[in-house]
Amino acid sequence: MKSNVEQNGNSVVNISSLARKIFLNEIVTGQKEDYAKQLLTDINERLNVEFTDYYVLLTGIKKEVYNGIYHIEAADYLKIFAVAEEAVSRYMDDNGFNHEIFMYYYFNTKQMCILFNRRNHLACEVEKCAEHINELIQHIYENQIFNGDKKYFNFTTISPLLEDYNQLTPSFMRLQELGKLAFFHDKSIVMTDEKLLKLKRKVTYSRIKQLLDELIDSGSMGQLKICRDLLQDMFLNQLKYSYDLSLCSDVLTELKGQVFRFNTSFDLNLDDEIESKFKLSAYANIEDMYFSMDDILQLCVKEAVKKGKGIGHISQEAIRYIKGNYDKNITLTDIAEHVKVVPTYISEIFNKEMGMSIPQYLTKFRIEKSRKLLMETNLKIYEISKYVGINDPNYFSKIFKKYEGATPQQFQEKYRGL
Structure with missing residues (x-):
């Protein structure tokens, strides 16, 4: 008879727990209900959450932040995740929720996913629960990753009330899309579709194109202050509230073309910047992208004017x-x-x-x-x-x-x- 625990040197791996985590990753990404039930039988497990009147929650920061900016390697991040998992589990137990907590892992994504429902009518409000979890994770990140830095924040998304198993995967996929909108935020927040509708503004490509054209004209004439004002308006007053990653990517493409023109015309030696700075994946949030573009813009305009190669x-x-x-x-x-x-x-x-x-x-x-x-x-x-x-x-x-x-x-x- 196989044991649920196998020991190898000093490491101990709980096989049942590992199988459970793999199973949970599979069901949120599309495993059919009948097959899911059979898998549970095969690993001799029973979930703590019933798939009636339940919720899904995703929380965590991007790898671009914990690894790209704070240089936290995978092994250390797993330790931080374990601390967060224990704290969240304790909170949910104390506040009347059945729950399953696991790390959702897909390529470079490592986020905490929670399936949960209220144990009884005494459980606290779901919205309050989500807010508390978000604050709890933020506090752990501040202590173990950010080291007091107030520049980056945790981002949490939560589904509406789900009634059956078939709603799980579509809701989970939607939470992933909402999670990408952390790019537009400079504070810790719990995001829902309802909240997004209140925060989002109508920002048209035509308006952005108009700002780009004015910016390019001003830059060509060496009008640095006007350029910077236009750039700030475009990024922090328009794009930031568009919640449109595709539009941000289009803007980077347009700006890349103009910087390339400055670079070749004025010999500015910006080859490395052109290669690395004009990809959306290079930035953790829109403010990072704005400051990077502002630096490059200033360099282009100042050098062009300095060399007497601005618009005459x-x-x-x-x-x-x-x-x-x-x-x-x-x-x-x-x-x-x-x-x-x-x-x-x-x-x-x-x-x-x-x-x-x-x-x-x-x-x-x-x-x-x-x-x-x-x-x-x-x-x-x-x-x-x-x-x-x-x-x-x-x-x-x-x-x-x-x-x-x-x-x-x-x-x-x-x-x-x-």
């Missing part, structure tokens, strides 16, 4: 003329005459300093203005086309789709949620 008077005058006359049928000759240089010379200078031709810049600016009109007015498409200086509505629709990936009508309908 000719290109600046061309841009001012375009912004003041984009609604008219202006040409390269008109712009050159305004700046008092020949068209070939201004084309060469502008292309070199801005990384695009004057017609491309004019079109981009017109599309930017048309986006705003589509979002904020009830003007017809042909009226907007004429307003931004494009007299042919069909051509306007074609060029708008090229830049935005949708026709003006599709863009407007999507923005208004039609």
Whole structure:
């Protein structure tokens, strides 16, 4: 007869406990109920939680934080996890909850997962329980990982009340998605779908694109303060409340392209930064990402100005003329005459300093203005086309789709949620 405990040297492994943890990992990720029951029979185990009127909770910090920032190795993290597990188990026992606690392990993810239900009507409120667990884990992290550092925080997600086994996996998967939103928070919090709806703001790609365009223009002109203000607005007033990781990734891609242009044009030696700093996975939270981008932006603009390679008077005058006359049928000759240089010379200078031709810049600016009109007015498409200086509505629709990936009508309908 096999023992539940096998000893090897000084280490003792509880085989039944290990099998139980593996089983719990399997059932939250999609194991069918009949097979799950058979597995329990095979390992001669019975769960403490019934799959009726129960909850699932996920809590813990990312590996990017405990290992990437605080250099806690796996073995040490497991010891910290054991301390946290014991504290949480004791709290749940004392407050009237049946529970199963285990480490959910998937690739680089190591989080505490808790399945639990109320033992009787005397158990404390579930919301209060989740808040206390979150605070308990945060306290343990502060003592054993953060060492008093107030920069990073625990993040907990909890499901609504679940009624049967079949709700387990979908709810668990949703908690994982909610857990990724820790990226947007600078405090310890218990997140639910209901709370997310209250916290989330409507942030459109068009608004972010507008800020990016203004930032790029200001950076090209060496206007550092304006650049930094725009960057702060984009990251800390817009993206932070979007709860949209895909949008953050798109912004990094756009910024990477611009930094690459600065790097190659001005010989700034930013190859390492371009390779490592423009990946979402490089950051534990959005504030880390913002400060990193701010550092790189300052370096780009300062070095460009220092080397006398910022946007010169000719290109600046061309841009001012375009912004003041984009609604008219202006040409390269008109712009050159305004700046008092020949068209070939201004084309060469502008292309070199801005990384695009004057017609491309004019079109981009017109599309930017048309986006705003589509979002904020009830003007017809042909009226907007004429307003931004494009007299042919069909051509306007074609060029708008090229830049935005949708026709003006599709863009407007999507923005208004039609």
